[in-house]
Amino acid sequence: MADKILPKDKTEGFIQALGRKFVVVAPVERKDAPAEFKEIGAGDKVILDGSQMMMPPKDYLLPRYETLLKVSTRPGEVEVQPVLPDEKPRVMLGMWLPDAQAIQVLDKVFLEGKFRDPYYAARRANTMLVAVMPAQMRWSWFCASTDDVEKWKPNVDAIMYDLGDRFYIEVTSPRGEALVEWEGLAEPSSEDVAGKDRLWEQFKSHGVLPFSDGKFYEQLAWDHPIWAEIAQKCIGCGVCSYMCPSCSCFDIQDEVCGTCVERYRCRDTCQFEDFTLMGSGHNPRPDQLPRSRQRLMHKFKYQHEQYGVVGCTGCGRCVELCPVNVDIREVLNKVCAEKEPEPAV
Amino acid sequence: MTEIESRIREEAKKVLENGLVDLVIGWAAGSVPFRTTPVFIDNAQDVDKLVWNPVCANNLAVYLPKMAKNRKVAIVAKPCDIRSIVALIQENQVKRENLYIIGLGCAGVVDPSKLESAAIRLSDIKALEWEGEGIRIVTVDGEQVLRSTEVHREMCLACTKREPALYDVKFGEAVLPSQIKPRELPELPEERQKYWSEQFSKCIRCYACRQICPNCYCEVCFADRVEPKWTAKKAVPEENWMFHATRAMHLAGRCIQCGECERVCPVGIRIAELMREMAEAVKNKYDYEAGDPKEEAPLLGTFRENDIDPAQHSE
Numbered sequence: 001m002a003d004k005i006l007p008k009d010k011t012e013g014f015i016q017a018l019g020r021k022f023v024v025v026a027p028v029e030r031k032d033a034p035a036e037f038k039e040i041g042a043g044d045k046v047i048l049d050g051s052q053m054m055m056p057p058k059d060y061l062l063p064r065y066e067t068l069l070k071v072s073t074r075p076g077e078v079e080v081q082p083v084l085p086d087e088k089p090r091v092m093l094g095m096w097l098p099d100a101q102a103i104q105v106l107d108k109v110f111l112e113g114k115f116r117d118p119y120y121a122a123r124r125a126n127t128m129l130v131a132v133m134p135a136q137m138r139w140s141w142f143c144a145s146t147d148d149v150e151k152w153k154p155n156v157d158a159i160m161y162d163l164g165d166r167f168y169i170e171v172t173s174p175r176g177e178a179l180v181e182w183e184g185l186a187e188p189s190s191e192d193v194a195g196k197d198r199l200w201e202q203f204k205s206h207g208v209l210p211f212s213d214g215k216f217y218e219q220l221a222w223d224h225p226i227w228a229e230i231a232q233k234c235i236g237c238g239v240c241s242y243m244c245p246s247c248s249c250f251d252i253q254d255e256v257c258g259t260c261v262e263r264y265r266c267r268d269t270c271q272f273e274d275f276t277l278m279g280s281g282h283n284p285r286p287d288q289l290p291r292s293r294q295r296l297m298h299k300f301k302y303q304h305e306q307y308g309v310v311g312c313t314g315c316g317r318c319v320e321l322c323p324v325n326v327d328i329r330e331v332l333n334k335v336c337a338e339k340e341p342e343p344a345v
Numbered sequence: 346m347t348e349i350e351s352r353i354r355e356e357a358k359k360v361l362e363n364g365l366v367d368l369v370i371g372w373a374a375g376s377v378p379f380r381t382t383p384v385f386i387d388n389a390q391d392v393d394k395l396v397w398n399p400v401c402a403n404n405l406a407v408y409l410p411k412m413a414k415n416r417k418v419a420i421v422a423k424p425c426d427i428r429s430i431v432a433l434i435q436e437n438q439v440k441r442e443n444l445y446i447i448g449l450g451c452a453g454v455v456d457p458s459k460l461e462s463a464a465i466r467l468s469d470i471k472a473l474e475w476e477g478e479g480i481r482i483v484t485v486d487g488e489q490v491l492r493s494t495e496v497h498r499e500m501c502l503a504c505t506k507r508e509p510a511l512y513d514v515k516f517g518e519a520v521l522p523s524q525i526k527p528r529e530l531p532e533l534p535e536e537r538q539k540y541w542s543e544q545f546s547k548c549i550r551c552y553a554c555r556q557i558c559p560n561c562y563c564e565v566c567f568a569d570r571v572e573p574k575w576t577a578k579k580a581v582p583e584e585n586w587m588f589h590a591t592r593a594m595h596l597a598g599r600c601i602q603c604g605e606c607e608r609v610c611p612v613g614i615r616i617a618e619l620m621r622e623m624a625e626a627v628k629n630k631y632d633y634e635a636g637d638p639k640e641e642a643p644l645l646g647t648f649r650e651n652d653i654d655p656a657q658h659s660e
């Protein structure tokens with residue numbers, strides 16, 4: 001496939017050219033906060049090099065808040081109106097490769113099997129994914145421990161490798177060819193190819209945990225003492241799951257406003273006290289221990305059993321942001337190796 | 346290991362061995378050198394896990410209402426953490442007699458994101474130590490000392506109460522900041538409204554700010570109530586305003602300025618700045634400071650004759 005070079009000073013032209021064919025979604029800089037994926041518009045500063053913490057791209061495909069349907073009532077009349085997003089050709093740029101792989105996990109949940117989610121499907125259809133490989137690997141990444149990352153490449157349409165003053169655009173799917181048609185792109189030199197290969201090798205060997213055979217799913221035990229250890233310090237917040245690119249849980253709520261009702265969906269997490277709390281007062285996970293266990297078992301065991309993919313792609317957000325330093329790498333180390341972990345930096 | 350660290354460990358060992366407490370809550374080394382993690386020790390053999398360094402950020406008082414309910418607990422605590430403990434005692438959430446407070450003089454805590462801004466690669470860091478008012482950072486290529494203004498948490502840059510106000514035993518000396526960081530809020534009400542709108546609009550309602558706050562101990566928070574539904578769960582600007590404004594009011598006269606809410610917010614909302622604003626208003630209007638052992642009762646639970654009458658007073 002036809003790989004290309006994008007000189008960084010031509011990035012704007014490249015995005016404009018894409019904008020003529022696609023709706024372009026990319027991480028946009030914000031004040032005091034990680035960049036957020038949105039459809040870019042005038043005045044937005046796009047961060048394409050993956051060098052900084054960013055919100056997970058799921059925020060675009062599975063918005064934190066989304067109206068599902070509206071009901072209007074008039075005397076003797078009830079009208080139900082689903083609110084579906086448009087299916088437009090889109091391209092999402094600037095996401096880390098583990099985030100792009102996390103979208104594969106979301107695809108399994110929302111598109112495959114018995115239930116196909118029309119809202120997610122509408123945004124996801126015709127959406128191309130372009131991942132970025134930053135010049136420096138992030139300290140918290142452990143992607144290569146979770147899976148054979150070579151398998152991830154065809155799941156995106158292109159990867160942009162940050163080679164300093166230029167991006168190396170590797171086209172990784174047939175439809176990805178449409179992304180590199182712009183005449184402002186150059187042909188890669190053999191040096192560029194070597195630079196790209198070097199970054200890929202770094203990615204493949206970065207953050208590999210001491211035991212890393214990637215088979216956490218065989219070793220996670222329901223009754224492991226580690227669950228109590230995490231649960232004791234975990235404060236039961238939404239950071240690890242709301243920031244996780246593959247966590248998919250949501251809540252559905254109805255809200256009455258005068259004569260109309262809005263049904264919306266918003267985030268939810270197995271870490272919250274009222275998650276799956278039933279009307280009867282029964283809660284299948286009554287305290288933090290089963291909640292802490294659920295997060296890891298779901299990602300590494302249940303999702304693997306159910307879909308054949310590992311639910312965690314090693315993006316490191318929960319590692320970096322957990323308020324009490326529950327470090328998923330350390331947990332896996334302890335569970336799988338049953339020895340004191342090496343510092344995993 | 347510093348001298349203070351070893352004294353903390355000895356003390357923890359002593360109180361566990363002589364049966365004074367059943368549990369010691371402190372900080373242990375984190376998974377990376379620029380973080381620590383809460384640790385709960387019930388066996389004197391494990392006291393060597395305890396550490397004390399400039400990344401001991403967590404306010405461990407958050408664990409007390411549950412963990413010290415029916416047993417005696419020793420807690421290793423910074424001065425701000427101790428103010429939380431005082432507030433919890435005043436609000437009847439924990440009994441003084443159930444606590445053994447190992448208080449520490451403080452020299453300010455580091456905000457690791459500032460290290461990144463100071464062009465230090467987090468993965469290169471080996472250790473952080475106090476050095477006068479600043480911080481010595483030991484990395485793989487050597488060491489350097491950064492000024493407190495470059496690396497301390499925002500809340501620490503505004504903190505002058507660096508001596509423990511209540512303790513059973515105290516180690517270490519406070520290092521006071523030579524300058525106090527002023528508040529940065531815009532002056533005009535319209536500008537403030539705009540500032541906070543922008544801040545709150547980022548909120549993803551993960552509730553980490555609430556969960557980490559020692560004073561947000563309500564069994565069911567208003568934000569989780571369905572009937573009445575005070576605020577919807579959806580993270581949209583108007584509902585976020587409702588959540589933050591209500592939470593700020595619930596903590597007025599109760600927030601002790603530890604800055605934990607702001608530290609844990611994944612989207613950088615300046616919550617502690619808002620809390621500082623509230624605390625100053627409380628101080629100016631009622632001459633009350635939350636977490637001060639001299640105050641006998643919570644502000645909102647007391648009436649004093651010279652209290653401002655809100656009907657007479659609008660601003």
Ligand code: SF4
Pocket residue numbers: 102240243244245246247299311312313314315316317318319328
């Ligand atoms: S579990 Fe943590 S490391 Fe894994 S994908 Fe989610 S946020 Fe990233």
Ligand code: SF4
Pocket residue numbers: 233234235236237238239240241271321322323324325326
């Ligand atoms: S981010 Fe940390 S404290 Fe919050 S729920 Fe996850 S593991 Fe628990």
Ligand code: SF4
Pocket residue numbers: 554557558559560561596599600601602603604605606607617620
């Ligand atoms: S509101 Fe924030 S600063 Fe105040 S006590 Fe709670 S966590 Fe600490």
Ligand code: SF4
Pocket residue numbers: 555560561562563565566567568591592595596
């Ligand atoms: S915000 Fe208010 S109701 Fe919620 S936990 Fe804090 S004090 Fe309680």
Ligand code: SF4
Pocket residue numbers: 547548549550551552553554555606609610611612613614616
């Ligand atoms: S921690 Fe930040 S994002 Fe989470 S609820 Fe609090 S203010 Fe909102």
